[in-house]
Amino acid sequence: MKLLAIDTSGLVCAVAVIRDGVLLAEYRTQYKKTHSQMLMPMLDALAKAIDLEMNTLDYVAVAAGPGSFTGLRIGAATAIGLASALGIPIVPVSTLDALAWQLCGEEGVVCPLMDARRGQVYTGIYRFRRGPRVDASAPFAMETIFTPTAVSVSEVADRLNDLGEPAVFLGDGVPPAQETLSERLQVPYRFAPLWKNRQSAAALADLAARYAKEGKAVQADAFRPVYLRASQAEREAKEKKAREAAGGEESTHACPPEIELRRMLPADAAAEAARETACLGREAWSERLLAEAADRRDSVYLVAVFDGRSIGHAGIRNVCGEGEITNVCVDEAWRRQGVGERMLRELLAQGKALGIEACTLEVRQSNTAAIRLYEKLGFVCAGARPGFYEEPREDALIYDFMTEKQD
Amino acid sequence: MMTPDGKDITLLAIESSCDETAAAVVRNGRQVLSDVIYSQIAVHRAYGGVVPEIASRKHVEAIEPCVRAALDEAGLSADRLDGVTVTSGPGLVGALLVGVSFAKAYAYAAGLPLVGVHHIDGHISANYIETPSLEPPFLCLVASGGHSHLVYVKDYGVYDILGQTRDDAAGEAFDKVARALGLPYPGGPSIDQAAAKGDPKAYHFPQAKIDGASFDFSFSGLKSAVLNVIHQAQQKKETISVPDVAASFQYAVVDVLTEHLLRAAQETGAQTVAIAGGVASNTALRERLTAECTERNLRFLCPRPVLCTDNAAMIGAAGYYAFLRGVRSELSLNAEPNLPLGSRERRFHGR
Numbered sequence: 161m162k163l164l165a166i167d168t169s170g171l172v173c174a175v176a177v178i179r180d181g182v183l184l185a186e187y188r189t190q191y192k193k194t195h196s197q198m199l200m201p202m203l204d205a206l207a208k209a210i211d212l213e214m215n216t217l218d219y220v221a222v223a224a225g226p227g228s229f230t231g232l233r234i235g236a237a238t239a240i241g242l243a244s245a246l247g248i249p250i251v252p253v254s255t256l257d258a259l260a261w262q263l264c265g266e267e268g269v270v271c272p273l274m275d276a277r278r279g280q281v282y283t284g285i286y287r288f289r290r291g292p293r294v295d296a297s298a299p300f301a302m303e304t305i306f307t308p309t310a311v312s313v314s315e316v317a318d319r320l321n322d323l324g325e326p327a328v329f330l331g332d333g334v335p336p337a338q339e340t341l342s343e344r345l346q347v348p349y350r351f352a353p354l355w356k357n358r359q360s361a362a363a364l365a366d367l368a369a370r371y372a373k374e375g376k377a378v379q380a381d382a383f384r385p386v387y388l389r390a391s392q393a394e395r396e397a398k399e400k401k402a403r404e405a406a407g408g409e410e411s412t413h414a415c416p417p418e419i420e421l422r423r424m425l426p427a428d429a430a431a432e433a434a435r436e437t438a439c440l441g442r443e444a445w446s447e448r449l450l451a452e453a454a455d456r457r458d459s460v461y462l463v464a465v466f467d468g469r470s471i472g473h474a475g476i477r478n479v480c481g482e483g484e485i486t487n488v489c490v491d492e493a494w495r496r497q498g499v500g501e502r503m504l505r506e507l508l509a510q511g512k513a514l515g516i517e518a519c520t521l522e523v524r525q526s527n528t529a530a531i532r533l534y535e536k537l538g539f540v541c542a543g544a545r546p547g548f549y550e551e552p553r554e555d556a557l558i559y560d561f562m563t564e565k566q567d
Numbered sequence: 568m569m570t571p572d573g574k575d576i577t578l579l580a581i582e583s584s585c586d587e588t589a590a591a592v593v594r595n596g597r598q599v600l601s602d603v604i605y606s607q608i609a610v611h612r613a614y615g616g617v618v619p620e621i622a623s624r625k626h627v628e629a630i631e632p633c634v635r636a637a638l639d640e641a642g643l644s645a646d647r648l649d650g651v652t653v654t655s656g657p658g659l660v661g662a663l664l665v666g667v668s669f670a671k672a673y674a675y676a677a678g679l680p681l682v683g684v685h686h687i688d689g690h691i692s693a694n695y696i697e698t699p700s701l702e703p704p705f706l707c708l709v710a711s712g713g714h715s716h717l718v719y720v721k722d723y724g725v726y727d728i729l730g731q732t733r734d735d736a737a738g739e740a741f742d743k744v745a746r747a748l749g750l751p752y753p754g755g756p757s758i759d760q761a762a763a764k765g766d767p768k769a770y771h772f773p774q775a776k777i778d779g780a781s782f783d784f785s786f787s788g789l790k791s792a793v794l795n796v797i798h799q800a801q802q803k804k805e806t807i808s809v810p811d812v813a814a815s816f817q818y819a820v821v822d823v824l825t826e827h828l829l830r831a832a833q834e835t836g837a838q839t840v841a842i843a844g845g846v847a848s849n850t851a852l853r854e855r856l857t858a859e860c861t862e863r864n865l866r867f868l869c870p871r872p873v874l875c876t877d878n879a880a881m882i883g884a885a886g887y888y889a890f891l892r893g894v895r896s897e898l899s900l901n902a903e904p905n906l907p908l909g910s911r912e913r914r915f916h917g918r
Contacts, residue, residue: 196901197901199668200898203675214676230661232624233623236627238671238672239664239672240630242676245675391624393618393621394621466798467791
């Protein structure tokens with residue numbers, strides 16, 4: 161039985177061919193070139209090296225996910241194209257299963273980590289048990305203790321602590337997770353060495369051959385990558401539906417795409433100061449303060465523009481890595497249309513580029529529309545400043561936010 | 568234009584640059600043996616526009632059934648093909664990658680040559696399918712959701728770009744205005760339908776052109792003017808006539824497209840003018856150009872609507888002429904979201 165395996169789920173691009181339990185060839189790279197440019201030339205070179213006739217293949221195996229959405233699709237579309245032209249089935253293999261299989265025979269538990277962004281990793285926990293029968297080619301059986309999912313690194317550490325066994329980590333999610341792991345883990349742990357700490361098409365191929373024998377191959381049109389996460393648009397639509405179902409009034413609306421955001425200039429200060437006075441009364445910033453803010457390098461101040469006219473502004477200042485959102489102000493006629501949300505999202509994104517990891521703001525306790533927006537964006541109430549505001553006298557609520565990597 | 572030995576060339580064509588997964592089998596660039604389109608419009612309508620990540624996922628699911636249906640309909644197996652041709656750009660990168668990756672793998676496994684094609688080259692070439700007697704040179708207006716180009720077709724696949732949009736594409740303006748009017752996505756057909764019952768002179772909107780750049784377009788100002796009318800009416804709690812706004816907006820778009828095309832015909836001396844792209848299926852544009860061209864004794868060509876919107880048959884036509892020119896793509900062929908059409912295309916705002 162001859163099987164070709166492809167893995168483009170992460171930073172590694174890998175191809176291997178096995179025949180009846182013998183690895184004929186494996187090529188892999190971990191380089192900045194895109195998988196789209198790398199994969200097919202790599203397959204062609206490998207095929208030439210071992211005089212591979214494509215029509216002698218019995219299966220195409222592919223890393224089905226999780227992983228980078230684009231990477232998974234390049235591997236999937238390539239596998240589907242090959243399988244379709246050759247009339248052979250596809251063997252989908254979980255990326256995490258294949259990663260773990262490289263450490264077949266390890267004592268304790270094996271924990272592959274793939275960077276899932278948004279502060280999470282794709283991970284699973286595996287254990288190897290010596291098989292009941294003496295089988296030279298498969299002395300161990302892989303047991304999945306924790307099925308592949310996207311969770312925070314802390315949660316992975318907690319689960320491993322609960323298991324109480326020594327752990328080995330591998331995968332491209334290890335470097336960003338190392339600090340958290342060292343802080344939280346109470347079990348002995350180590351990291352797999354360089355030559356087996358990333359995706360391997362050989363391991364994938366070996367596991368796929370076993371799956372094929374178990375009848376787990378599928379036809380090309382039935383194969384679907386396993387993303388483990390819905391697209392951002394679907395997630396947002398679902399959240400919105402849930403909020404509506406909960407009876408909550410829809411606080412924000414999709415911002416009209418015709419509204420453009422640009423940096424505030426000192427020349428805008430007079431107009432923006434007038435808006436502040438109209439919106440905020442005594443809390444309004446003066447023209448001088450705004451002109452100064454527009455010029456500061458530790459700050460980002462944005463104006464929202466519709467048809468050449470400013471309709472709102474917002475700003476953030478970086479204070480030693482913590483951002484303070486100082487102003488959010490939208491013309492009355494343009495409120496409740498998503499303008500504030502768009503400005504805030506942009507401020508958070510640009511603030512991250514300034515090195516802002518966390519940010520904070522104050523809001524009048526009675527300003528429920530603004531509070532709903534901050535909560536929607538992930539801000540969490542951290543306390544109150546009694547009597548902070550004047551005219552009318554009122555408490556300020558403090559809202560904090562931790563920035564996360566986005567998709 | 569034929570192969571030197573007069574042999575038939577049959578290509579499998581694949582297109583996945585936006586929200587349609589499409590495959591076709593085309594013989595000698597003009598004979599469509601099959602043309603299969605799996606549209607995702609219904610999926611994206613819920614979001615008011617194309618969501619790239621969802622589009623890419625749908626392409627992965629649809630591509631194999633789509634290609635198989637195209638081959639079945641044509642009654643051919645892979646060994647009867649002479650090559651595979653695929654849109655490599657421009658478009659949504661994630662969407663393009665599915666078609667490009669599939670096509671490379673399919674061609675490689677089947678031992679066939681691969682020809683990467685420019686999406687606009689495809690739109691223009693839809694005219695070769697529609698009008699078998701058409702040969703270059705001719706003038707062509709390409710207007711769609713992503714493109715607005717005025718092109719002089721010197722020879723097969725050889726283009727002189729006379730004008731292009733500085734900001735929004737014509738079809739993009741249709742989508743945004745439709746959304747503001749509460750009409751469903753895609754905006755082109757919605758506006759077309761609504762406008763049929765409206766008065767095109769009810770509102771006067773600015774012309775979508777650039778002073779001093781005679782063949783360029785600018786649809787952003789026109790779009791803002793329409794949105795302003797809608798917004799002001801909302802502020803004053805007045806009701807607007809959706810058909811009237813749609814008809815007046817459409818009139819302004821058709822007017823500038825027609826004016827540019829006719830003036831370009833005069834300047835280049837072209838006797839044949841053609842249109843292509845999704846906006847070319849707009850009823851008002853087709854009627855206006857038919858009338859104006861008849862008056863000026865120009866030959867006017869437009870593909871039937873299914874060949875105007877994204878499809879793979881047009882890629883099969885463009886791919887055929889590229890194939891004859893000896894174009895062959897490497898296995899490293901990548902998706903190019905901003906692939907320029909020839910060397911003279913200019914970039915505005917990253918478009």
